[in-house]
Amino acid sequence: MVCAVVSKLSLLSKLRCITIDVTGTLIAYKGNLGDYYCMAAKAVGLECPDYKRMHEGFKTAYTDMAKQYPCFGYAAKMPNVDWWRSCVKDSFIKAGYEYDDATFDKVFKRIYSSFGSSAPYSIFPDSRPFLRWARHQGIIVGIVSNAEYRYQDVILPSLGLHKGSEWDFGVFSGLVGVEKPDPKIYEIALEKAGNIAPEETLHIGDSFRKDYFPARSIGMHALLLDRFKTPDAEEWRKSGAPVLPDLVAAQTWLAGEESLINANKLTGL
Structure with missing residues (x-):
């Protein structure tokens, strides 16, 4: 456990960029x-x-x-x-x-x-605090999503997630012509962040296939959120992925030794 704590403690100090998924991670569909x-x-x-x-x-x-x-x-x-x-x-x-x-x-x-408005979506209450916390640490925050341009221009801002206060850049499949799980979308994100090295970047998402695996395949750090207690989460853990319940736990995971140990106890890491 000591080695794991040291590893995670050093990660935050080395991070220059965090990229994050949208649907299921920052926001959710509302209704049917x-x-x-x-x-x-x-x-x-x-x-x-x-x-x-x-x-x-x-x-x-x-x-x-x-x-x-x-x-x-x-x-x-x-x-x-x-x-x-x-x-x-x-x-x-x-x-x-x-x-x-x-x-x-x-x-x-x-x-x-x-569907071009905020009506069908709700924002998770921990989304804005986490993004602002990350940027306050001096970390560049990028959005990586298989979405069209209205997410960037209309939907995210209407939900209170604004470029310049909650995130610094966005990579949306409808605007770049590449979609997850193609690792190229993560390479585009690294370029947009200022050609930051993958080992200095953490990606957060909710899909092993679309988020964790392709990000790790190019050398990025990655973790998964299991907001809805999906049965797949246990398989994610067995595959070596850090799995946390929400962005509060993700902040804790990154923050310090005592907090990390408590988060690990909660998630079985």
Whole structure:
């Protein structure tokens, strides 16, 4: 245990940059996807679509669009709104709902507007304090997310996560044309941070496949958050990943000997 404490104590002093995932790490979806599709349909006089069929339809449509036009149509130079229009239309069709163009356009505009605002999201209460604490330590903070430009320009600021006060730079797949788990997205982050060395950087996320493994593969430090007590967390630990319940514990993990020991007891590290 003494060696582990020394290792983690030295890590904070060596860190020059922390990169962090967004959804599941800093913010979470609020409610069900069906809620927003239902509200949009009812607003133009349509019946509320079946939640389960809508959810399954969206999953399939989103997967298909992501395969055909990765990173929200980045390589194809597809406008973001057109990518989502195709995805949402196909979601309805796969769920068994097909509307005429004029009706669908009215429904789509409401859905696109909702998901481009703070309405479907909630911020975890420890997100802002952790990010501000990290920056107060003189650490550069970067966002690394498989998201489109509205996260950077609208959604995060509307949730109180502002560039310049909570984070310093962002790497969003829809803007750079690379998405996790491709390690290149982490290499882009290191470049944006000022060509900081991977061993001077810590990445925090909630996915072993998309966050921990690719970050570690290029030499970055990494830890995972298990905010929702996922059954996969035990496998993450067995694979050697530090797994913590939230960003309060992450700050503790980085802060000092006594705090680290307590955090390890809580998480079984």
